[in-house]
Amino acid sequence: MSYEEGIFYLVATVTVLGGLGVVLARNVVHAALFLIVALLGVAAVFLLLAAEFLAIVQTLIYGAAVTILVLFVMMLTRVRDVPQAVDGPQKPLAFVVGAALLGVLVLAAVSTDWGALGARESVQLVPLRDLGSSLFRFWVVPFILVALVLDVAMAGAIILARSEEGE
């Protein structure tokens, strides 16, 4: 086992444990903190895939902004006062569905011959500069559309969340 694989298994284990914490933790604030672990683990996986820009974006947006937002809403909606509302009665069914999906996905990933589809032995390094120029030339229209969507969604979120007059 090469040291690369060792690092991958370490990162993957931490990420999966974080994910397990998100879906299994009884305390909702602990679940949110496990979410930080899982999403930072995903950022580390991006680093292993030589996508360092995405790793930074993932850390900034998920590791920080999204988790803070989730914790704020938990505070505002007082989730901690209703611990019995964490898990529903359909837990066993959810477990069966999740396990079946996992089985199908893993089977598909392992049984496909990726080499025949042109997969390399290892990940290809790309310069960050090329990603930037591709984003602002080849992908400029989707880029602007995504910016618009984000803008509209943020405005909508503010309008939805603000208090009405006299409330």
Added chain:
Amino acid sequence: MIPLEHFLVLGAILFSLGVYGVLARRNAVLIIMSVELMLAAVSINFVAFAGYIAPEEFRGLVFALFVITIAAAEVGLALAIVLRLFRNRTTSNVDEVDTLRW
């Protein structure tokens, strides 16, 4: 040299955990967190395919970037809806919000 399958299996595990969370959890905020887990799993797959199979025009990387952006918009909107729900119904338990249920 990490084979491509390793990343795909990691993505599959995270995605299944997210599906389990969405189905098992009853609190709206916890459901949103599970959805975030699923989106992160999808991003791993996009970036892995971009690195191993199709690096032309950075398709996978740009898709993952857009997934992150849309997910940020989605989580902002969804949490605003949860907040509004809590103000109107003083609950964030999705089982108690069944006025429109048939």
